[in-house]
Amino acid sequence: MSLKQLLGRQVPDCAIIGGGPVGLIFAILGSTSIGKVQIFESKKHGSTNQDNRALALSNGSRLILEEIGVWDRLEKKITKIKKIHTSQAGSFGRTMLDSAEFNEESLGYIIPYGDLMGVLQEEVECINNVEISYETKITKCIDEKPSLNLTLQTNNKLKQLKSEFVVLADGANEEIEGLELNKKIKHFNHAAIVTKVLSEIPHRNIAYERFTSNGPIALLPNKEDKFSLVWTGPLKFIEDLKKLNDECFLSQLHESFGDRVGSFEECEKRISFDLKQTHVEVMHSNIVALGNASQTMHPVAGQGLNTGFRDAYKLSQILKDDLNTKNLETLINDYKQSRASERKKILGFTELLVKSFSNDLVGFKKARGYALTLLDISRPIKQSFVRKMSYGE
Numbered sequence: 001m002s003l004k005q006l007l008g009r010q011v012p013d014c015a016i017i018g019g020g021p022v023g024l025i026f027a028i029l030g031s032t033s034i035g036k037v038q039i040f041e042s043k044k045h046g047s048t049n050q051d052n053r054a055l056a057l058s059n060g061s062r063l064i065l066e067e068i069g070v071w072d073r074l075e076k077k078i079t080k081i082k083k084i085h086t087s088q089a090g091s092f093g094r095t096m097l098d099s100a101e102f103n104e105e106s107l108g109y110i111i112p113y114g115d116l117m118g119v120l121q122e123e124v125e126c127i128n129n130v131e132i133s134y135e136t137k138i139t140k141c142i143d144e145k146p147s148l149n150l151t152l153q154t155n156n157k158l159k160q161l162k163s164e165f166v167v168l169a170d171g172a173n174e175e176i177e178g179l180e181l182n183k184k185i186k187h188f189n190h191a192a193i194v195t196k197v198l199s200e201i202p203h204r205n206i207a208y209e210r211f212t213s214n215g216p217i218a219l220l221p222n223k224e225d226k227f228s229l230v231w232t233g234p235l236k237f238i239e240d241l242k243k244l245n246d247e248c249f250l251s252q253l254h255e256s257f258g259d260r261v262g263s264f265e266e267c268e269k270r271i272s273f274d275l276k277q278t279h280v281e282v283m284h285s286n287i288v289a290l291g292n293a294s295q296t297m298h299p300v301a302g303q304g305l306n307t308g309f310r311d312a313y314k315l316s317q318i319l320k321d322d323l324n325t326k327n328l329e330t331l332i333n334d335y336k337q338s339r340a341s342e343r344k345k346i347l348g349f350t351e352l353l354v355k356s357f358s359n360d361l362v363g364f365k366k367a368r369g370y371a372l373t374l375l376d377i378s379r380p381i382k383q384s385f386v387r388k389m390s391y392g393e
Contacts, residue, residue: 012165013035013038014035014164014165014166015039015138015166016037016167017040017168018040018168018170019040020041020170020291021113021116021308021309022291022309022312023169023290024039024121025120026167026169026312026315027039027124027132028068028120028127028130030316031129031130033320033323035129038163039131039132041132042135042136043134045134045135048117051117052196054112054113054196054220054222055116055305056081056109056110057078057109057111057305058303058306059106060306062109064310064312067313070119070120070123073119074116077111077112077119078110078111079111080205081106081109081110081205082206083097083098083099083206084209085209086211087209087210089210089212089258110228133152133154136153136154137154138152138153139176141177142178146286147164148284148286149162150166151177164286165328167289167290168282168293168294169291169312171291171292180283181280181281181282182283184278184281185276187276188277190215190234190235190238190274190275190298191232191233191273191274191275192230192231192238192275193229193230193231193232193241193242193272194228194229195267195269195271196222196267197226197253197268198224198226198264198265198266198267199227199262199265200263200264200265203225207219207221210258214233214256215237216231216232217229217232217257218231229253229267231253232275232298238272241272242270242272246266250264250266277296277298278295278296280293280294285329285332286328290312291304291305291307291308294308294339295307297347298351303350307342307343314335318331319331
């Protein structure tokens with residue numbers, strides 16, 4: 001018996017463009033409220049299984065993963081962040097956040113991208129009304145209310161599909177004919193270099209954020225006592241770092257970061273990418289964007305993926321609570337309005353961190369030092385900051 005028959009009322013079918021973590025989470029959450037859910041992913045099945053990129057999950061994201069029943073399968077794959085040490089180079093002031101202070105099991109979690117994807121894909125494959133098609137691209141999306149006409153390309157063949165609403169969850173935002181997006185892009189003229197490094201002193205589940213004149217350095221505890229490194233800075237600076245051999249790169253990292261974890265002994269392959277902030281407005285009443293398809297931000301606060309998780313959760317809750325009393329167009333508009341405020345706040349918060357801690361004008365270092373010290377000694381400010389980082393509140 002279909003969900004539509006079971007509920008005895010009309011429920012919409014949904015097409016999800018993008019089979020990454022955010023798209024999969026929405027499919028799992030939304031499967032109990034909507035009809036057939038079809039996910040279209042351009043990559044091959046299993047192509048991400050060996051992807052060891054480190055993802056930072058907040059406590060809010062953990063609650064969502066618990067709700068969909070997959071957290072217990074992830075626990076053995078994660079590394080807990082018990083403490084976060086924040087400081088700035090060349091000046092006084094530092095703060096230490098400890099999960100024990102806030103009665104939290106952890107301040108966050110690090111998990112390899114491939115491990116998260118594997119568990120989410122397993123879960124999706126167990127849901128009767130969810131179907132995922134790999135190596136499939138959406139080339140055209142024509143809005144002919146009340147439905148959307150999609151053109152799919154798979155195995156060099158084109159197919160047609162009608163859907164009542166579409167979720168954009170492909171962070172790459174590939175060009176799709178007929179899709180109207182109002183995209184605002186702000187370039188930071190900065191890039192990031194990411195890799196894993198082994199340090200002389202084990203991480204002890206401590207994450208470090210070190211603000212330097214060139215940009216922030218984040219060291220996140222990972223498996224095998226390695227740190228996942230995210231080092232951001234001006235484009236030329238990051239390009240020069242990438243050209244260094246491993247020995248020189250690790251020496252430069254030690255010089256910039258300091259002695260808190262001793263010397264750096266090994267590093268894995270380095271990957272770099274330009275940094276920008278995007279804000280996407282979908283110009284269709286029956287199409288909604290989630291995660292990186294909706295917004296991207298500087299990685300300094302580790303909020304990108306976690307904001308995407310909250311997007312998926314909020315949309316699923318609106319559909320679950322009100323689909324029997326409101327039409328789909330109204331619900332999607334409700335969702336867009338409800339998320340606009342948080343998106344503005346988190347993008348503003350992230351940009352403020354970048355500007356405040358990358359500015360070396362006279363007096364800024366001293367002001368930052370006082371700010372870090374105040375955060376360290378003021379429990380109410382600490383609590384507010386941790387709630388913001390953990391739950392987006």
